[in-house]
Amino acid sequence: MLPTYYIFVPLSYAVGCLTMRGAIMTARSDKSPALGVSIVEDDEDIRSNLAHLIKRAADFRLVSEHSSGEDAVAQILRLAPEVVLMDINLPGISGIECARRLKSVLPQVQIIMLTVYEDSDQIFQSLRAGASGYLLKRTPGAKILESIREAHTGGSPMTSHIARKVVQFFNQIPKLSSALESLSDREKEVLEQLSQGRLYKEIADGLGISIDTVRKHLQSIYQKLHVHSRTEAVVKYLQQ
Numbered sequence: 610m611l612p613t614y615y616i617f618v619p620l621s622y623a624v625g626c627l628t629m630r631g632a633i634m635t636a637r638s639d640k641s642p643a644l645g646v647s648i649v650e651d652d653e654d655i656r657s658n659l660a661h662l663i664k665r666a667a668d669f670r671l672v673s674e675h676s677s678g679e680d681a682v683a684q685i686l687r688l689a690p691e692v693v694l695m696d697i698n699l700p701g702i703s704g705i706e707c708a709r710r711l712k713s714v715l716p717q718v719q720i721i722m723l724t725v726y727e728d729s730d731q732i733f734q735s736l737r738a739g740a741s742g743y744l745l746k747r748t749p750g751a752k753i754l755e756s757i758r759e760a761h762t763g764g765s766p767m768t769s770h771i772a773r774k775v776v777q778f779f780n781q782i783p784k785l786s787s788a789l790e791s792l793s794d795r796e797k798e799v800l801e802q803l804s805q806g807r808l809y810k811e812i813a814d815g816l817g818i819s820i821d822t823v824r825k826h827l828q829s830i831y832q833k834l835h836v837h838s839r840t841e842a843v844v845k846y847l848q849q
Contacts, residue, residue: 643670644761645690649681649707650674650723651699655746659694659723662750669757676700678707686714692757695740697724697731705731705738712739712837716828719760723748729774736775736844739837742766743775763808765840789846791833799826804843 646663648671650656656674663671672690675681678699685693693711697704708720721742722735732743741760744753745768756766767775789797795816802812813820827839836842 643668644692644757645670645672645688646757647671647673647681647685647688647690647693648675649678649685649693649699649704650696651676652696655696659753662753666754669754678702678704681707682710685711685718689715690718691761692719692721694753694757695720695722697722697726697735705734708735708740709738709837716831716837721756721760721766723753727771727774732771732775736838736840739841741838741840743771744768745771762810763812763839764806789834792830796826796830796833799823800830800842800846803827803839804846 646669648656648659648663650659653676656676660671660674663669672688673684675684679701681693681695682702693708695704695708699707702710704722704724708722711718711720716739719741720739721744722740723744723746724731725746727745735743742756742765744756744766748756748768759766789800792800798816799812802815807815809820809823813823816823827842830842831837834842834845836845
């Protein structure tokens with residue numbers, strides 16, 4: 610019969626191991642879920658590079674890749690990612706039309722247009738279609754990832770040069786008489802905060818309401834102003 614051996618471990622060591630294990634499990638459980646991103650781009654090389662960029666980022670997950678607007682509409686409506694990177698010039702339906710169709714069914718999805726163009730009319734049409742941001746394809750990868758996070762948290766990412774073009778474009782449009790009269794006082798407060806570039810959490814904290822309440826007010830604002838995005842709502846507000 611073989612002898613039995615016992616290994617005695619100091620109590621402090623055992624407690625330390627249990628504490629460390631608990632800390633690791635807590636850290637894993639507290640980790641925010643990865644942000645789902647879909648890519649709509651007909652250029653295979655660019656689409657592949659964007660997919661690689663998303664896959665390498667720890668806080669993102671690649672939901673889907675699409676080479677056409679038709680495929681994107683058919684699949685993304687079912688997959689419902691948080692953010693979509695959208696090319697403007699797609700075969701078949703354009704990226705702008707694709708964005709419009711996606712936003713009409715998934716108003717919560719954030720769409721960032723990626724393009725080689727700085728054409729003011731395309732910028733305007735993209736924002737009218739519901740895009741949250743507008744970036745050039747030569748934008749560095751780190752900036753693209755930052756812009757995805759910004760769009761998801763209530764921002765409207767775009768380069769400073771494109772932002773100036775947006776301001777110049779809308780300055781040429783005649784002022785609206787008053788499309789805001791139908792808004793409640795609270796909705797006007799939310800829109801005022803939004804026009805100052807504040808995120809949903811900042812608006813909620815500033816007005817003493819929940820983030821869900823902020824979102825409900827925004828949905829009501831969109832319906833009353835007949836718009837599909839924060840950017841378009843703010844533009845109408847600033848035109849008063």
